[in-house]
Amino acid sequence: MALTSLLDPLNALSATIIGLISLITYRLYLHPIAHIPGPFLARLTSLWLYKQSYHGTEATTISELHKKYGPIVRVAPNEVEIADGTASHSIYVKGGGFMKADCYKNFDIDGYATIFSGLVPAHRGVRAKAVVGMFAPSSVREGRDVIYACVERMVERLEREKEKEEVKGEPVNILNIFRSLALDAVTAYLFNKPYNGIAEDKLSASHFVDSFVAVGRFFYLPNWIFKIVELIAARMDEGKLDVWKSITTVDKFTAALVDEVVVEGHVIGNTYQARLLNAGMSREETIAQCKDLMFAGTDSTAMNMGMICWYLVQCPEKYERLRKEILENPDTDAQSLPYLSAVIKEGLRLAMANPTRLPRVVSPSGLQIGSHTTIPPGTIVGLSAHTLHFNEDIFPKAHEFIPERWLEPTPEMPRDSIPFGLGPRQCIARTLATAELYWGIEALIRKDVLRGAKPVKDKIEIMEWFNSKVKGEKIELVWS
Numbered sequence: 001m002a003l004t005s006l007l008d009p010l011n012a013l014s015a016t017i018i019g020l021i022s023l024i025t026y027r028l029y030l031h032p033i034a035h036i037p038g039p040f041l042a043r044l045t046s047l048w049l050y051k052q053s054y055h056g057t058e059a060t061t062i063s064e065l066h067k068k069y070g071p072i073v074r075v076a077p078n079e080v081e082i083a084d085g086t087a088s089h090s091i092y093v094k095g096g097g098f099m100k101a102d103c104y105k106n107f108d109i110d111g112y113a114t115i116f117s118g119l120v121p122a123h124r125g126v127r128a129k130a131v132v133g134m135f136a137p138s139s140v141r142e143g144r145d146v147i148y149a150c151v152e153r154m155v156e157r158l159e160r161e162k163e164k165e166e167v168k169g170e171p172v173n174i175l176n177i178f179r180s181l182a183l184d185a186v187t188a189y190l191f192n193k194p195y196n197g198i199a200e201d202k203l204s205a206s207h208f209v210d211s212f213v214a215v216g217r218f219f220y221l222p223n224w225i226f227k228i229v230e231l232i233a234a235r236m237d238e239g240k241l242d243v244w245k246s247i248t249t250v251d252k253f254t255a256a257l258v259d260e261v262v263v264e265g266h267v268i269g270n271t272y273q274a275r276l277l278n279a280g281m282s283r284e285e286t287i288a289q290c291k292d293l294m295f296a297g298t299d300s301t302a303m304n305m306g307m308i309c310w311y312l313v314q315c316p317e318k319y320e321r322l323r324k325e326i327l328e329n330p331d332t333d334a335q336s337l338p339y340l341s342a343v344i345k346e347g348l349r350l351a352m353a354n355p356t357r358l359p360r361v362v363s364p365s366g367l368q369i370g371s372h373t374t375i376p377p378g379t380i381v382g383l384s385a386h387t388l389h390f391n392e393d394i395f396p397k398a399h400e401f402i403p404e405r406w407l408e409p410t411p412e413m414p415r416d417s418i419p420f421g422l423g424p425r426q427c428i429a430r431t432l433a434t435a436e437l438y439w440g441i442e443a444l445i446r447k448d449v450l451r452g453a454k455p456v457k458d459k460i461e462i463m464e465w466f467n468s469k470v471k472g473e474k475i476e477l478v479w480s
């Protein structure tokens with residue numbers, strides 16, 4: 001009898017309406033973060049955030065919302081973005097920082113939680129501990145020759161492309177060249193096996209990298225929905241054959257580099273893959289962890305280098321100042337040159353390789369922001385490079401390329417410049433990536449390859465995903 005009445009369509013409809021009204025009332029007025037301001041739709045449903053993320057407008061839209069609502073904005077029923085650098089220590093650093101939010105699982109590779117995507121500190125700790133020594137400043141310095149050889153090949157390639165452009169008039173896509181450099185440097189230094197992308201006209205791993213970048217458009221989806229959506233998106237992708245070829249090439253490369261370090265059942269050498277195998281990771285997981293680096297180590301570095309060059313060619317005075325510093329100090333390590341450092345810091349601030357929030361889950365002790373706002377445990381919180389790096393109070397004329405600002409920085413500038421994230425889960429390869437940028441830019445300027453170059457576009461547009469996608473996948477220069 002009771003079942004019959006429940007199945008009655010009218011009763012089912014009434015129950016649904018009552019359920020919906022209760023949910024709406026709860027989210028708008030009774031939820032533990034109902035006191036935090038934000039747009040009506042975002043307070044009501046996560047769909048608002050999913051839409052911003054998918055369209056690649058999340059960072060800009062939320063930066064605008066901060067102007068309206070203040071430094072703490074509710075961007076989903078249970079999520080908050082904070083535009084206040086004083087909160088960064090509590091979220092990312094203190095006591096090891098809050099845990100990464102569940103959505104990082106969407107970046108798992110072949111079913112494995114990677115050093116990047118893993119949420120549980122103990123799980124990540126074993127893997128990170130095995131390899132972290134390779135990212136220490138002293139190790140990267142020791143690997144300078146290996147990395148510098150990649151830089152030299154990149155400079156030669158750019159010189160050739162420049163000559164070709166002067167004859168044929170076809171713009172040079174520096175993003176493609178810098179992606180090749182970044183991939184070669186990571187694979188040569190960490191895996192002892194260069195991918196040799198610089199020899200390829202169009203980097204064969206590019207579609208592999210792009211497919212990971214595109215995961216960012218679905219970043220916030222619950223993992224089970226993400227898996228379905230990704231499957232459908234992959235099936236519908238018109239370029240799926242190219243993506244498949246690229247992924248297969250990378251699969252073969254990573255499988256070989258793992259298999260090659262196992263000789264008669266013994267792991268040889270001290271490479272990244274050997275260290276993971278020695279730490280007890282399976283062959284399949286080690287392959288996945290290597291692929292993770294080939295994605296993480298390619299796109300962000302290349303985008304930063306591309307943007308730095310794009311800015312420099314538009315600022316002849318800054319270019320000359322930088323070149324003078326480099327030529328006058330031939331024996332000084334690039335990382336000790338003050339103006340070059342300023343150029344790189346400013347490039348990292350503006351490039352927006354990772355523009356959106358780095359979401360974390362507030363721990364059981366809660367989060368206190370200033371003296372007024374308490375954010376309860378379980379809330380997803382985060383800061384974004386976009387809001388912090390473009391904050392006019394900390395970086396006046398925030399959208400302009402002004403390396404000089406870093407020659408005498410205020411205490412707030414380094415605090416609020418977070419291109420590599422913060423705390424124990426900040427970029428594990430920060431030192432390596434920074435070295436690539438220093439050595440790459442130094443070599444390009446010393447060789448004067450960029451002299452006379454002009455950008456094809458006066459604005460580089462991006463999709464603001466976790467790793468931003470440059471629209472058209474090109475940063476182009478012309479000389480003729």
Ligand code: HEM
Nearest residue numbers: 116296297300301354358419420421425426427428429433
């Ligand atoms: C300029 C270049 C780079 C930038 C701007 C950059 C940016 C970042 C950011 C923002 C994070 C933190 C993400 C978070 O908190 O959610 C991160 C993490 C990470 N990055 Fe990078 N990255 C760069 C280069 C690299 C390179 C070259 C590699 C590898 C060779 C790499 C590997 C990783 C890994 C494995 C993590 C996860 C660390 C962890 O969670 O423990 N990155 N990166």
